[in-house]
Amino acid sequence: MADNVAAIWDKLKSHDDASLTELFADTDRVSKLSDRIEWGEGELTSGILFDWSKTHLDDGLIAGFEELADAADFAGKRAALFGGEKINSTEGRAAQHTAQRGVGTEAAVEEAMALHARMRMLVEAIHDGALGEVKHLIHIGIGGSALGPALAVDALTRDLALVDVHVVSNIDGVALEQAFAACDPKTTMLAVASKTFTTIETMTNAQSALKWLADGGISDPSGRVVALTASPEKAVEWGVDETRILPFSETVGGRYSLWSSIGFPVAMAVGWDEFEQFLAGAQAVDLHFEKANGRANLPLRAAFADQFYSRIKGCQTRAVFAYDERLGLFPDYLQQLEMESNGKSVTAQGKPVDGPTAPITWGGVGTDAQHAVFQLLHQGTRLVPVDFIASIAPGDDLDPAHHRILLTNCFAQGAALMAGKANKDGARNFEGNRPSATMLCDDLDAATLGALIAFHEHRTFANAVLMGINPFDQFGVELGKEMAKSIEAGGQEFDSSTEQLLTAAGLS
Known part of the structure; x- marks a missing residue:
């Protein structure tokens, strides 16, 4: 199989490239x-248009990558992912985040739905005033337990939030103090998100938040805490009811947990119905x-293009610009x-890879980025x-000229990157x-955001299969x-x- 994969890569690398303008002759x-x-359904149908025509993919390249996907057993690994097999081979685990959205094994989906029902009861009880x-809400986590909620809350609550959510991840106390300054301890709850409930940054921030509540006159600070964890016994030991x-x-x-109880702050901010739409889009x-x-x-198909540019063209980065x-x-x-x-x-078998793996992902927001990195x-x-x-639909109620200029700039940048413009002056x-x-996107609502995130999750998995690696472990974050x-x-x-730095900082 490995020899077959290598031969396919060799064939892909020998493919004759046409320019983008030449490809558009088709x-x-x-x-x-x-x-x-x-x-x-019906008038409520919405969606996302995925246009990969301005990439160098052509029929020959796509056919070659389809052959590579077959040789890498993409269909089998995809079935293993959705079938709850231990696709995370190094840690001996399945990767069942899709079950949180209702797609996976019957047992995993049933468990996810039961845990969602539990979360919904708590969210709606809080919204109804059962806890005062x-x-x-100050949501404390790090990595996947913070980035996902921060993205979703920021994207979906620009107009209105049922609860004002502040996501804190950095151990730098400035981040936590900034959240304290925006909140009143008498009307604030804490969400502590940690898979193991031992993550040092998260638990240190949580202890400081409890002290802030106590200093603010709250007699039972632990009674204001919601724990989001895969280790509930640890949360009980820490003092959470x-x-x-x-x-x-x-x-x-x-990094795949936003769909689970880690999404609690999102549901608190936008309400359960919107959270369900988020899951539905995914x-x-x-x-x-x-x-x-x-x-x-x-x-x-997106992974085909990613592999072409990273592995064949040697591109070390990929840029993402949201014109929203x-x-x-x-x-x-x-x-x-x-x-x-x-x-x-x-590789997933522990052998050295025979080519580049993930490029560096970076990006920004248009039109700001046009005046910086373009x-x-x-x-x-x-x-x-x-x-x-x-997004075709604007996120503002101002003069439509704002959104028209935003979209025309977005589309013009893609056209200009492709076409260029010759000039004797270099x-x-x-x-x-x-x-x-x-x-x-037709619009940027909860379902669309869910769909965008899920698309990139599966794009990441598809890339991993084509490279023969395991995308579900992360030992590289542990050594430091x-x-x-x-x-x-x-x-x-x-x-x-x-040693010099430790001494200079007074840490030794």
Whole structure:
């Protein structure tokens, strides 16, 4: 099998490239490489258009990548993912985040629905005043338990929030103090999100938040805490009442956990009905990814382009630009999803990989980014594939000129990257032939956000299969944390540079 995969890669690398403008000589190109994923019915149907026509994918490349997907057993690994098998081989676990959206094994889906029902009861009880007046929620987590909620709350509550949510992840006390300054302890609850309920940054921040509540006159600070964890017994030991512990399964990884009880702050902010729409949008993508094959599978097709640019063209980065202020945190979210999942140097079998794995994901918000980094994208020496994300419906009630200018800038950037503009003056010459893809949403609501996130989860998985790696472990985040604990414990010697820094900071 390995020899077969290597031979397919060799064939892909020998493919004759045409320029993007040459590829558009095919009058059917846009229809071949643009498709929608939709949800809802009748007048309530909505969706996202995924346009990959401005990439260098052509029929020959796609056929080659379809052959690679077959050789890598993409269909079998996809079935294992949805079938609850231990697809996370290094940790001996399944990866059952899709069950949180209703797609997976019957047992996993039933468990997820039961835990959702428990969460819904608590969310609605709080909204109904059962725990007193609650105006603020400070959500404390880190990594996947913070990035997801922060993205969703920021994207979905620009107009109105049922509860004012502040997400705190950094151990830097400035972050926690900023949340304290915006909240009244008498009307504030805490959500402590940790899979193990031992994460040092999270638990340290949580202890400081309890002290803030006590200093603010709250007689029973622990009674204001909701625990979101896969280790409920640890939360009980820490002092959280069982009625305010919202568990999630060990088979739901941190950066895939937004759909589980880690989504509690999202449901608190937008209400349960909106949270269910968030899940429904993700489910629509799950069903597409589970059933569509080959080039018709949109996350897999995106992975074909990703692998072409990363492995064949040697692109070291991929840029994501959201032409929507509400998606300002989306590039940050994707950084963890993609780089923690696929930033690996060994295969799922523990052997060295034979090519580059995940590129560096980065990006920003249009049109701000146009006046900062687009110079490099258009005229720099490095080829950077670009993803654009935009919404047809505006997120504001101002003069429609605002949104019209926003969208025309988004579409113009993709067209300019592709076409370029020749000029004898080198400083004014644009080579063109620079790739981009566009995800155009009908609207940016809860279902659309769920669909966008799920699309990128499956795109990440598809890339991992094509590279032969395991996207569900993250041992690379542990070493530095272990060494930090060693510094706290004392007694360990480090290199002379580190020892100097410790001494200068008064830590040794």
